[in-house]
Amino acid sequence: MHHFSFKCGALLCAAIPLSFNALSGQTRGPIDQLDDYIVSAGPTARAIKDFASPFSALNSEDIQQQSGSTLGDLLDGQLGVTSTSFGGGASRPIIRGFDGPRVRILDSGIEALDASSTSPDHAVATEPLLVERVEILRGPSTLLYGSSAIGGVVNVIGRE
Numbered sequence: 496m497h498h499f500s501f502k503c504g505a506l507l508c509a510a511i512p513l514s515f516n517a518l519s520g521q522t523r524g525p526i527d528q529l530d531d532y533i534v535s536a537g538p539t540a541r542a543i544k545d546f547a548s549p550f551s552a553l554n555s556e557d558i559q560q561q562s563g564s565t566l567g568d569l570l571d572g573q574l575g576v577t578s579t580s581f582g583g584g585a586s587r588p589i590i591r592g593f594d595g596p597r598v599r600i601l602d603s604g605i606e607a608l609d610a611s612s613t614s615p616d617h618a619v620a621t622e623p624l625l626v627e628r629v630e631i632l633r634g635p636s637t638l639l640y641g642s643s644a645i646g647g648v649v650n651v652i653g654r655e
Contacts, residue, residue, distance in 0.1 A: 549574070549575075549632075549633045549634055550630070550631070550632055550633075551573060551574060551630075551631045552628060552629065552630045552631070553569070553570075553573075553628065553629040553631075554627075554628055555626075555627050555628065555654075558623060558626055558627075558628075558629065562623070562624075563623050564584060564623065565578075565584060565585070565586045565587075565618045565619065565621075565623065566586075566587070566588060566600070566618070566619040566621045566623060566629075566649070566651065567579060567580075567586030567587045567588050567589075567618070567619065568586050568623075569623045569626075569629065570588045570629065570631065570649065571586075571588075573631060575590060575591045575633055575647075576588055576589065576590050576631060576647075577589045579594060581616045584618055585611075585616050585617060585618045586618060587611045587612070587618065587619055588600075588619075588631075588647075588649055589646075590631070590633055590646045590647030590649075591633060591646060591647065592646070593645060593646020593647065594646065595612050595613075596612045596613075596643050597643065597644075597645050597646035598612075598644070598646040598647050598648070598649065599637070599640050599641065599643050599644035599647075599648045599649070600612075600619055600621075600649050600651065601640075601648060601649065601650040601651065602621070602650075602651055602653070603650070603651070603652050603653065604650060607619070607620065607621065607651070608620075609621075612643075621651050625653055625654055626651055626652065626653055626654070627652050627653060627654045628652040629649065629650070629651055629652070630648075630649070630650040630652070631647060631648070631649055631650075632647055632648040632649075632650070633647045634647075
């Protein structure tokens with residue numbers, strides 16, 4: 496009995512490489528390539544695969560379709576993003592429940608100086624019609640942009 500099981504085991508071991516050769520002859524279908532996103536929220540541009548946090552971006556087509564009058568209105572409805580609504584023309588993005596000084600607004604990677612983080616009756620000083628791309632960063636890697644970015648980072652890239 497022991498001799499028989501040894502022969503069966505040896506036969507199976509010899510047959511395994513043959514099955515791999517049969518599978519290697521199969522043709523593969525075309526491979527779909529995905530578009531790469533370059534994130535420029537910072538001093539150097541990095542690929543999206545280098546980020547450990549959730550990231551989303553709006554390109555110029557998305558911005559034209561949504562056509563918000565302020566940055567808060569433009570981003571309202573994105574994943575994890577709402578906006579403050581103090582009145583007409585005064586809104587700021589709220590990312591994952593954090594607003595005001597806990598969300599950093601960048602203008603082409605440089606901190607935008609605006610009064611919207613200090614008072615809810617001010618809007619972010621950015622005209623959405625002049626924006627080419629908006630990048631939204633969430634999660635723990637936003638702390639690379641300072642302690643005021645605990646909620647998230649919004650990088651607004653204007654048309655050049």
